[in-house]
Amino acid sequence: MRVLLIGAGPAGTRCAERLAERGAQVVLAGAEPALPYDRIALGRVLSGEVEVPALITHDAARLRGLGIRFLAATRIAAIDRAAGTATTARGETLAWDRAVFATGSDAVRLRLPGVDLPGVLLYRSIADVQAMRRMAAGGARAVVIGGGLLGLEAAAALSVAGARVTVVHALGWPMERQLDPAAGALLARQLGASRRLRFVMPAATEAIEGDHHVRALRLADGTRIACDLVVMAVGIRPSVVLAREAGLEVNRGIVVDDAMRTNDQRILAIGECAEHRGQVCGLVAPALAMAETAAATLLGEDRAYAARPDTAALKVSGIAVWSAGEIGPPDAEAVTLSDEEAGLYRRLWLRDGRLVGALLYGDTADAPFYLDLMASGRPVAPFRARLAFGSAFAEAA
Numbered sequence: 001m002r003v004l005l006i007g008a009g010p011a012g013t014r015c016a017e018r019l020a021e022r023g024a025q026v027v028l029a030g031a032e033p034a035l036p037y038d039r040i041a042l043g044r045v046l047s048g049e050v051e052v053p054a055l056i057t058h059d060a061a062r063l064r065g066l067g068i069r070f071l072a073a074t075r076i077a078a079i080d081r082a083a084g085t086a087t088t089a090r091g092e093t094l095a096w097d098r099a100v101f102a103t104g105s106d107a108v109r110l111r112l113p114g115v116d117l118p119g120v121l122l123y124r125s126i127a128d129v130q131a132m133r134r135m136a137a138g139g140a141r142a143v144v145i146g147g148g149l150l151g152l153e154a155a156a157a158l159s160v161a162g163a164r165v166t167v168v169h170a171l172g173w174p175m176e177r178q179l180d181p182a183a184g185a186l187l188a189r190q191l192g193a194s195r196r197l198r199f200v201m202p203a204a205t206e207a208i209e210g211d212h213h214v215r216a217l218r219l220a221d222g223t224r225i226a227c228d229l230v231v232m233a234v235g236i237r238p239s240v241v242l243a244r245e246a247g248l249e250v251n252r253g254i255v256v257d258d259a260m261r262t263n264d265q266r267i268l269a270i271g272e273c274a275e276h277r278g279q280v281c282g283l284v285a286p287a288l289a290m291a292e293t294a295a296a297t298l299l300g301e302d303r304a305y306a307a308r309p310d311t312a313a314l315k316v317s318g319i320a321v322w323s324a325g326e327i328g329p330p331d332a333e334a335v336t337l338s339d340e341e342a343g344l345y346r347r348l349w350l351r352d353g354r355l356v357g358a359l360l361y362g363d364t365a366d367a368p369f370y371l372d373l374m375a376s377g378r379p380v381a382p383f384r385a386r387l388a389f390g391s392a393f394a395e396a397a
């Protein structure tokens with residue numbers, strides 16, 4: 001069986017590995033020039049903590065040992081389902097019996113005036129962080145648009161790399177999808193103190209100004225923030241153009257069933273480009289779980305992918321913040337534990353006697369406990385009074 005993996009991110013690479021281990025003939029085609037690497041560790045390259053080679057997860061020898069034919073800098077430009085072939089951007093033809101889309105996501109580029117100026121960057125790939133690092137050295141002024149997980153991570157790393165960083169965020173507090181206003185305020189204060197980040201929020205961006213290079217970001221209220229570099233971290237979008245052009249069913253992502261099959265039984269989709277039961281993912285754990293399921297499906301095993309609640313942790317050293325499930329749903333009861341002096345804050349959301357969301361700030365050691373409660377749907381009534389104090393207290397009850 002010849003399997004073509006389209007995309008060599010974590011999902012595509014994991015699936016290729018599992019198939020090759022079992023004797024399938026695997027071609028892994030990746031648009032990026034690099035060997036498969038750990039995307040989630042890009043911030044460490046940006047801050048200067050490690051260099052690019054430290055991120056490579058599968059070097060040439062390992063891929064060869066697995067028997068995977070790896071094609072770097074190879075973008076698949078078209079799929080001919082009837083012929084069972086793919087055409088690369090360079091015009092080569094690859095034949096397949098089964099194909100797996102693992103094309104991931106693209107970072108969103110806001111359509112602002114000036115967005116094409118040199119000095120406007122995204123935060124997604126090795127090429128992006130290399131460009132940022134070149135510009136961040138020497139005390140450059142950087143503006144990061146977007147105070148979500150990735151924006152904050154980029155901002156903190158840029159600051160370590162020597163830039164003076166302003167975060168411009170549309171909402172009134174950072175990470176609004178993962179944090180409530182109280183935890184968001186704690187986070188902004190701590191990032192200001194420990195990483196010298198300046199926050200401008202809530203703020204609407206209107207234009208990027210400059211001539212041959214970025215000079216300033218202009219906000220809707222007329223404020224100008226002078227800068228040498230703008231990083232857009234405003235979200236991701238599943239990369240689905242190729243699949244749509246191939247005639248596959250695409251909604252927000254490429255629609256798959258529990259076995260990761262698309263509407264064409266010979267074609268599967270995994271990772272951030274896939275849409276499973278109406279959901280697309282934006283984290284590596286579900287992407288890898290889908291890769292395992294797809295490999296099993298192709299090997300003729302019966303396995304179903306089951307989504308777990310999304311969890312989010314900010315990767316900025318010295319800052320412990322974690323959340324999972326539903327944050328601030330209007331129809332849930334909230335339990336709050338707050339010790340502002342100690343920098344500790346915890347909020348849990350319950351519906352019908354079950355935990356549906358959790359937010360931990362300052363101490364995240366109990367994260368697995370709350371995640372298990374959410375995933376299992378275990379009733380919390382027997383230990384509700386002690387629930388906010390964590391597993392040691394709740395389970396003792």
Ligand SMILES: Cc1cc2nc3c(=O)[nH]c(=O)nc-3n(C[C@H](O)[C@H](O)[C@H](O)COP(=O)(O)OP(=O)(O)OC[C@H]3O[C@@H](n4cnc5c(N)ncnc54)[C@H](O)[C@@H]3O)c2cc1C
Binds near residue numbers: 239
């Ligand atoms: C800076 C950063 C930090 C992150 N930190 C975390 C974290 O802490 N925890 C977490 O869970 N997640 C994190 N994420 C998200 C995580 O990286 C993704 O969930 C994960 O990479 C998804 O894997 P994937 O294989 O589905 O897609 P991707 O990693 O996007 O890989 C898809 C690959 O396919 C390639 N491709 C696209 N189209 C084609 C084509 N037509 N032909 C060939 N190749 C193609 C792309 O170039 C890309 O290399 C982070 C992401 C970034 C950018």
